Amino acid sequence: MVFASFFLMRCFTKPLQTLLSATEKIESGDLDSRVSGLKHEFGILAESFNDMAASLQGQMKQLQRNEQLATCGKIATTLVHEVRNPLAGIKVAMDVLADESGVSEEDQKILHRVVKEVNLIDSLLSNMLEFARPKPPQFINVNINDVIERSLRFTPGVITKEIRVEWDKTIQPPDIRIDPNQLNQVLLNLFINAGSAMSGGGTIFITVSWTVANVQLCVADSGPGIDQAVIDDIFTPFFTTKAKGSGLGLATCKSLINLHSGMITAANRPEGGAIFTITLPIAKDNQECK
Ligand SMILES: Nc1ncnc2c1ncn2[C@@H]1O[C@H](COP(=O)(O)OP(=O)(O)O)[C@@H](O)[C@H]1O
Ligand SMILES: [Mg+2]
Structure with a gap:
């Protein structure tokens, strides 16, 4: 009897102790803690415990993300107010200086580099704002080629002599109903990323279908x-995988494309290099015309 009851007690106490110690670990903040090696009813209990721990971990991550986003929103608003105007002043001053006749070629190069850096800061600020406080899109019917053209023209110092662009402008797709400024922001991010991935030079390929x-x-x-x-x-x-990256470029792209009921995906091309594919719905009027 004594032996049997001792054996029964061990059957219960061991798994209970395992569960208790896992609970204590979770309580102390170790959300990676899971229960394993339990059998029968205790195995089912362990499974439920592990599900609960995983769900707790997911919710904590979401909470942290929401906090990060709220902080990002506050920082973005302050930065935009405090930094953007002086930044625009610096840019204009640098542009004027670079065009002065007496400036040496060496100094001109430096001034252009400063303008490029200023543009990158400006684009980072836009990302923070768009991401933290996205504005509702102002939809209009546009030709996507016009948006691409504009984005290429304003890409902050990315389209340099070392970076070529391959794009057949003669292909004329139907109009899409989008916010051109927001698509412009998406394209800028993709071009900036492509530019920084090809620091030694290379080609950006743009295709529309x-x-x-x-x-x-x-x-x-x-x-x-x-x-x-x-x-x-x-x-x-x-x-981000970059030492000085913000990790907001592609997240901003995704949230802006989502606002357009579109999709953005990333892949690697078989011939090497990255490829980002954006799918956007065609304007209703045009769909009906087809
Ligand atoms: N064209 C690209 N080629 C290779 N990796 C890329 C490219 N675009 C983005 N990435 C990867 O995606 C990460 C996230 O990009 P992003 O959100 O724009 O943030 P950031 O540029 O600040 O790192 C980059 O750090 C990089 O690792
Ligand atoms: Mg980026």
Whole structure:
């Protein structure tokens, strides 16, 4: 009897102790803690415990993200007010100085570099604002080629002598109903990323195609491509592999494209380099015309 009851007690106490110690670990903040090695009813209990721990971990991450976003929103608003105007002043002053007749070629190069850096800061500020406080899109019917043209013209110092652009402008897709400023912001981010992936020079390939319902815009590059280990993370806010990256570029692209009921995906091209594909719905009027 004594032996049997001792054996029964051990059958219960061991799994209970395992569960208790896992609970204590979770309580102390170790959300990675999971229960394993329990059988029968205790196995089912352990499974429920593990599900609960995973869900707790997910909710904590979401909470942290919301806090990050709220902080990002506050920082973005302050930065835009405090930094953007002086930044615009610096840019104009640098542009004027670079055009002065007495400035040496060497100094001109430096001034252009400063303008490029200022433009990048400005684009970072726009990303922070767009991401933290997205404005509702102002939809109008536009030709996507006009938006591409404008984005290429204003890309902050990315389209340099070392970077070529391959794009067949003669292909004329149907109009899409979008906010051109927001698509411009998306394209700037893709061009800036392509430019920084090809620091030694290379080519940006732009292609536009369409179906009855959608226009598809691809931006590819001849850089090293996206590290396969991180390809699923690159649209996550604050994810970056760059020492000075913000990790907001692609997250902003995704949230802006979502506002357009579109899609953005990333992949690596078989011939090397990254490719980003944006799918946007064709303006209703045009769909009916087809
Ligand atoms: N064209 C590209 N080629 C290779 N990797 C890229 C490219 N575009 C984006 N990435 C990867 O995606 C990450 C996230 O990009 P992004 O959100 O724009 O943030 P950031 O540019 O600040 O790092 C980059 O750090 C990089 O690892
Ligand atoms: Mg970027």
